[in-house]
Amino acid sequence: MAARGVRHFIAATAVVAVAAYVAIYSQPNFEQPIRSDGYSYYVYLPSVFLYHDVTLEALANDWYGGVYPDFTGIRRWPSTGRWMNLHPIGTAVLMAPFFLVSDALTWWSNLPRDGFSLYYQHGAALAGLVYFLLGLAILRRMLTPHFSDGVVLATLVCVTWGTNLFHYGVFDSAFSHAFAFFLVCAWLWLVEAWWREPTAGRSAALGAVAALNVLTRHTNAIYLLVLPLYGVTRWSELRQRIAMMWSRRAMLVVAAIAGMVVLAPQLALYKWISGRWLVNAYETHNMGFSFDSPHIVAVLFSTQKGLFFWSPVLLLSVAGAVVPTAWARNFRVSAIAVFAAQTYLIASWAQWQFGASFGHRGFTDGFALAAPFIASTFAWATRRRTMLVPIAVAATAAVLLSTAEMLQYWMRILPMIDTTWTQYRALFLRFK
Numbered sequence: 062m063a064a065r066g067v068r069h070f071i072a073a074t075a076v077v078a079v080a081a082y083v084a085i086y087s088q089p090n091f092e093q094p095i096r097s098d099g100y101s102y103y104v105y106l107p108s109v110f111l112y113h114d115v116t117l118e119a120l121a122n123d124w125y126g127g128v129y130p131d132f133t134g135i136r137r138w139p140s141t142g143r144w145m146n147l148h149p150i151g152t153a154v155l156m157a158p159f160f161l162v163s164d165a166l167t168w169w170s171n172l173p174r175d176g177f178s179l180y181y182q183h184g185a186a187l188a189g190l191v192y193f194l195l196g197l198a199i200l201r202r203m204l205t206p207h208f209s210d211g212v213v214l215a216t217l218v219c220v221t222w223g224t225n226l227f228h229y230g231v232f233d234s235a236f237s238h239a240f241a242f243f244l245v246c247a248w249l250w251l252v253e254a255w256w257r258e259p260t261a262g263r264s265a266a267l268g269a270v271a272a273l274n275v276l277t278r279h280t281n282a283i284y285l286l287v288l289p290l291y292g293v294t295r296w297s298e299l300r301q302r303i304a305m306m307w308s309r310r311a312m313l314v315v316a317a318i319a320g321m322v323v324l325a326p327q328l329a330l331y332k333w334i335s336g337r338w339l340v341n342a343y344e345t346h347n348m349g350f351s352f353d354s355p356h357i358v359a360v361l362f363s364t365q366k367g368l369f370f371w372s373p374v375l376l377l378s379v380a381g382a383v384v385p386t387a388w389a390r391n392f393r394v395s396a397i398a399v400f401a402a403q404t405y406l407i408a409s410w411a412q413w414q415f416g417a418s419f420g421h422r423g424f425t426d427g428f429a430l431a432a433p434f435i436a437s438t439f440a441w442a443t444r445r446r447t448m449l450v451p452i453a454v455a456a457t458a459a460v461l462l463s464t465a466e467m468l469q470y471w472m473r474i475l476p477m478i479d480t481t482w483t484q485y486r487a488l489f490l491r492f493k
Contacts, residue, residue, distance in 0.1 A: 063210035070217050071198050078190055081231050085471065086183070094186035095177065097417070099235030101134045102152035103185050106160040107176025115330065117144040120176070136345040143334045147342050150327050151276030152237045159188035189234030196243035197221065199250050200429050207388040208436045212443065215456065216436040220428050223374030223460040225420035228467050232419075237277050241426035244274040248284055249392070249429055252291050255312075264312040268319030276327055281426060283402045290395035348411045355408035360421065364480045366413075371420035371466065374435070374459035377452075381434030384441045389433035396430050403427065417477035419470040420463075465490055 086094065095103050104117065112119040121129050121144065129135040134147030163184030164174065172178045197217065204213045221227050229238040251267045267288070274281045293302050306313065331340040343349070361368050369376055385393050407413055407423040415423050442452040469475040474488055 063214050066214040067201065067205065067210045067217070070201060070214065071194055074197060074221060075194055078194070078227070078231050081227075082186070082190060082234075085232060086186075093177075094182045094235050096235070097132060097233075098134070098148065098237070099185065099233065100132070101146055101148045102237050103156060103235060104133070104135070104146065105150050105153040106156060106185075107181070110160065110164065111174060111176050117146065134346070138335050138345065140336065141334060145334050145340070145342050145345055147346065148237070149276050149279060149342075150330070151273050151278070152240050154273065154276065155192060155240045155243075156185055156188045159184040159191075185235045187234070189236070189239035190230055192243040193226070193230030193234065193239040196239070196246040196429065199243070199246040200432055203246075203250055203253070203429075204432060204436055207386065207433075208440055209443070212436050212439040215439050215453075216432055219374045219377065219435050219456055219460060220432050222467075223456070223463050224372040224428055225418070225422060225425055225463075225467070226428055227464075228419045228470070229422060229425055232467075232471060236422070238422055238425040241274060241277045241281060242428065244270055244277060245281070245284055245426055246429040248274060249287065252288050253391075255288075256291055259309050259312040261312065261315050264315040265319040268316030268321075269323050271316070272320035272323035276324065278426065280403075280406055283399050283406070284427070284430075286398050286402070287392070287395040287430070290398060292391045293394045294390050296394070350406075350409045351411070352405075352409045355405055356413050357404060357408045360404060360408040360413055360423075364482050364485050365478075366415065366418065366421040368421045368424050372459075372463060374456055374463065375428075375431055377438040377456060378431035378434040381437035381441075385434060385437045386440055389437045392430065392433050396434065399427065399430060414478060419467055419475075468492070 085091065104120065105115075108114050108117050108120045112123070114120070117129075117135060121127055121135075129144070135144055136147075137143065138145045160181070163180040166180040166184075167174050167178060170180070172180065175181075197220075200220070201213065201217060204216060208216070226239075226242065229236060229242075247270050248267075251263060251270055255263045255267055271285060271288075274284060289302055289306055293299060328338050332338050334340070359365060359367065362370055364370060381389065382393055382396065403424065407415075407421075413423075415421065438452065439456075442449045466475060469488065469490075469492065470477070472492065474491060476484060
């Protein structure tokens, strides 16, 4: 049964995801899929393909009388007066094939080719759903050679429904997180393959995927740490790893060139808009960092988007980092480094809650890096029968709780932001 479950997991998840998507967006008067952050990730596509304008000016004039609404996060750069999008182009690049299909269907159906009619809306959202499933497929492929079918199945269930990943693959799928999850999964898979055999093709793919991940969310540059730290099991091994990287410098140059080719359009756009190659678009929103007073405890444990409060199943990954399998040990140092950097950056940001969201979406992109350690905890428990039942019960309870809270969020029972302990207790598992 476990073997069949692993083999059919992606297909079964796809069926559930599509059913949930239809149930959500068939409701009368429900929000369109392209909304909030999803709008600013997507808006490059109609601007380029329909308005033939990379500046975003024509779309603003046609839709909003020349000024984008505040919710879009698109504002004029002070020194040039040109439109600066808060979000980079990576998500739009990954959405592009779905946009082109949507545009063809719109033309064939004689619907308005305005970038926001029926097929465009669902094309953008279904793109996120597809990349979410592709990410899970890569993750399954990574785990299967190293763990039993039962452990792999349990891990996939925990990552999919014990966190907010399914939410961002279905409900808010036009946001960047499902796309970035796919890219992180692909990055981990390529890093592992590159260290086995650093071919020119793998090196180019490595650079392209890394660059796309940075273009999807700039702070995802921290996942670059996985490459030099993969296989390092003790900090004392870093000197040897530097020497190994140097010995592969030709392949690293290939990766860097591929990465720069992918990054070039965004850098050119920043240069044209602001006069600078590297830009923090949040400057136009006065959203800075307070590195001397990070909200670390709140980010991890509070009712206000605390990572482990809303996704307690991730505590299994903490335990798994203590008892990793031989394979998972290859990722332990890099996972600790990435998680520490990610937590510190998020906790230091002025908007550390990341606005309206289910759980803390700042960590969603990297759940693939938690998976080897969740699997390690289950593998450890299977060797200690007295621990298997308690851990299985705790994991099941955590997944069910997260799924119930996700449904509450979809039904607008749970607050979208600033949830207090009093509110949480009053609304706990209530569906009316």
